[in-house]
Amino acid sequence: MKAIAYTRRGGPDVLELVERPIPEPGPGEVRVRVRVSGVNPTDWKARGGGPTDWKGAAPGQTLPAPQVPHQDGAGLVDAVGEGVDQGLLGRRVWIWEAAWMRPDGTAQEYVVLPAPQAVPLPDHASYDLGACLGIPGFTAHRALTLPGSGPDRLGPGTWAGRTVLVAGGAGAVGNAAIQLARWSGATVITTVSSPEKARLARAAGAEHVVDYRAEDAASAIRAVAPRGVDLVVEVAPAVNAELDQAVLAFGGTVVYYSNDGGNTLTLPVFDQFIAGARWQGLLVYAVPPKAKAQAVADLTAAVEAGALRVGEAAGLPLHRYPLEKTAEAQRAVQDGTIGRVLVDVGEF
The missing domain is CATH 3.90.180.10 (Medium-chain alcohol dehydrogenases, catalytic domain)
Incomplete structure (x- = not known):
């Protein structure tokens, strides 16, 4: 063979x-x-x-x-x-x-x-x-079901009433996360870097698409989710940390599965614990x-x-x-x- x-x-x-x-x-x-x-x-x-x-x-x-x-x-x-x-x-x-x-x-x-x-x-x-x-599917599934951040299983209604932000909605993991979150009833927001990627994210099912190069991403996300987002599925935590902090709901979680754009993540400790924020790394092979x-x-x-x-x-x-x-x-x-x-x- x-x-x-x-x-x-x-x-x-x-x-x-x-x-x-x-x-x-x-x-x-x-x-x-x-x-x-x-x-x-x-x-x-x-x-x-x-x-x-x-x-x-x-x-x-x-x-x-x-x-x-x-x-x-x-x-x-x-x-x-x-x-x-x-x-x-x-x-x-x-x-x-x-x-x-x-x-x-x-x-x-x-x-x-x-x-x-x-x-x-x-x-x-x-x-x-x-x-x-x-x-991609395993990564997206685990991000949406990690203990403390989501339901144990995915399916119709399991994410109802909650909001998920998917960073990089035109990527393979981002695409799977959008589709699985929508299937499970979440309101889905995604960030992209171009009109072409915005088109792909909408095709995947994202209800709200934010081009962070063309508008103030934090303001656009907060306009959709005034109380903040419950979960961020994050591909680039080092470069998106400030944005994620600005839009995360109290007690929300950022699950990061890659290090696109840099390998050093810096967070203000006080701001994180008063917000009850959780930052969770995800290696799919270790699930x-x-x-x-x-x-x-x-x-x-x-x-x-x-x-x-x-x-x-x-x-x-x-x-x-x-x-x-x-x-x-x-x-x-x-x-x-x-x-x-x-x-x-x-x-x-």
């Missing part, structure tokens, strides 16, 4: 198209014939030996074994191991965290992984949608197993209900690359391409 692999840390040039034997599933595992592989920022960061590299390897360092990249994907179960429900055979599935603490991601024609990490897709859902659910299981159930339910969509009409343009051009796909994500980058692995 064809696969993309790398044996040392570095730039996109370390990715190679190779031939590998088709793997066999062991006990508790399934084998998925991969149709589409989804690319995330952590994929190129891990390849480069950055802080998301779980092996702690530096750029240029040789790995103990070849690594196939990409956490997310979608395909068809074509073999199951001992102890796995035979009913999964032939099922269309979406894949999550395939390459976390494992050498085998979804950038290959067949991948073997634990059965719970291959989730049946609703009949109407495309492989493209399935390949977009994993990391507890129970919360991941809840995310799987809720994301699948959202797809079933038609509340999670992808494509231009849903505010998430798709950019496609063939398997042999995976290096270009990762470079596109690294360069900040707006939307979701997908790798077409196989046709069936």
Whole structure:
């Protein structure tokens, strides 16, 4: 079978198209014939030996074994191991965290992984949608359900009467957060940096879109939410800290999942504790197993209900690359391409 692999840390040039034997599933595992592989920022960061590299390897360092990249994907179960429900055979599935603490991601024609990490897709859902659910969906779900900031589960009415601010509503996580929050009944405000991104955020379902380069963002947000917002889903805490403080409701929470724009967050302590504010970091890979299981159930339910969509009409343009051009796909994500980058692995 064809696969993309790398044996040392570095730039996109370390990715190679190779031939590998088709793997066999062991006990508790399934084998998925991969149709589409989804690319995330952590994929190129891990390849480069950055802080998301779980092996702690530096750029240029040789790995103990070849690594196939990409956490997310979608395909068809074509073999199951001992102890796995035979009913999964032939099922269309979406894949999550395939390459976390494992050498085998979804950038290959067949991948073997634990059965719970291959989730049946609703009949109407495309492989493209399935390949977009994993990391962005899990991140958005956890931001909206962290203890102390939101409900335990997402679904109609669970966020009713509350307001969510999504920073960067045109990004993959921002798009998922907007759609999930709207499905759950929240009033959703988002910030963007251009008219084109504003168009995408509205397509995702944001009710109020603020272009922070064209207007006073704090005033615009407070006009919509006079008492403040209950939750900020934040992609750039270092640069947005002042804005977030200005619009956060008493007892509100800022959940930050990235460090776009800078790595140093400065907060006035007194202002935070008198406001009862909470600042919570979120690393999706460290989410507890129970919360991941809840995310799987809720994301699948959202797809079933038609509340999670992808494509231009849903505010998430798709950019496609063939398997042999995976290096270009990762470079596109690294360069900040707006939307979701997908790798077409196989046709069936």
